[in-house]
Amino acid sequence: MKLLVAEDQSMLRDALCQLLLMEDDVEAVFQAADGEEAVQLLAEQPVDVAILDIEMPRKTGLEVLEWIRAHQELKVIIVTTFKRPGYFKRALASHVDAYVLKDRSANELMATIHNVLSGQKEYSPELVEEVAFAVNPLSAREREILVLVSQGSSNQEIANQLFLSNGTVRNYMTSIFTKLNASNRTDAVRLAREQGFI
Structure with a gap:
């Protein structure tokens, strides 16, 4: 062979x-x-x-x-x-x-x-x-937001697309960072993909 x-x-x-x-x-x-x-x-x-x-x-x-x-x-x-x-x-x-x-x-x-x-x-x-x-700690909304982040969307673009305020998106991002122990948006996307969360 x-x-x-x-x-x-x-x-x-x-x-x-x-x-x-x-x-x-x-x-x-x-x-x-x-x-x-x-x-x-x-x-x-x-x-x-x-x-x-x-x-x-x-x-x-x-x-x-x-x-x-x-x-x-x-x-x-x-x-x-x-x-x-x-x-x-x-x-x-x-x-x-x-x-x-x-x-x-x-x-x-x-x-x-x-x-x-x-x-x-x-x-x-x-x-x-x-x-x-493996338990996914992210809520359905947090996963949705992180997928948009992975596609390069800014907080404002995500807010517009999901009919949320910019502040609400920021709060979701803070929650995502905390749950994944991520230091920034890129890190959060990487960690979520490695664990199969998105």
Whole structure:
């Protein structure tokens, strides 16, 4: 089988590739240092399984997964250190084949590769638990306002659109910042997306 490993930490990537190449049924392992490089490689090389880190420069693992689903038929395994419900939900929405934590051995990763190639799905139980028990602290109105913030709307534009006063929108924003422990609007949007709250 042919594999792609996309991981921005070169030492980790090299070690993983070496271990995978020691497996009898692994024919080739292509390496990508970031998401953009992963997409370029996938456009040029036929691959059976893509193993993607989430947080990479230029394109995230989730963006590479979405590109693959739009352009190719292959299995995708996301490996991550982050137990973030928002990331997991986005990966599930793109029909990721496996979503596992990085603290696994090469043998466990090979087992996951064989599982997905046989048509099975695999998700780390810790991640499933995080999503199942993640409670959204934002009210429906706060979510509505934060979505408009994420689209670049100012407080006044939000007030006009939702028939609220500017002061009311400011109060909602203060509440959002408090609930998410966010320092500013950009931070609030990022935190809410990571947790799958918007």
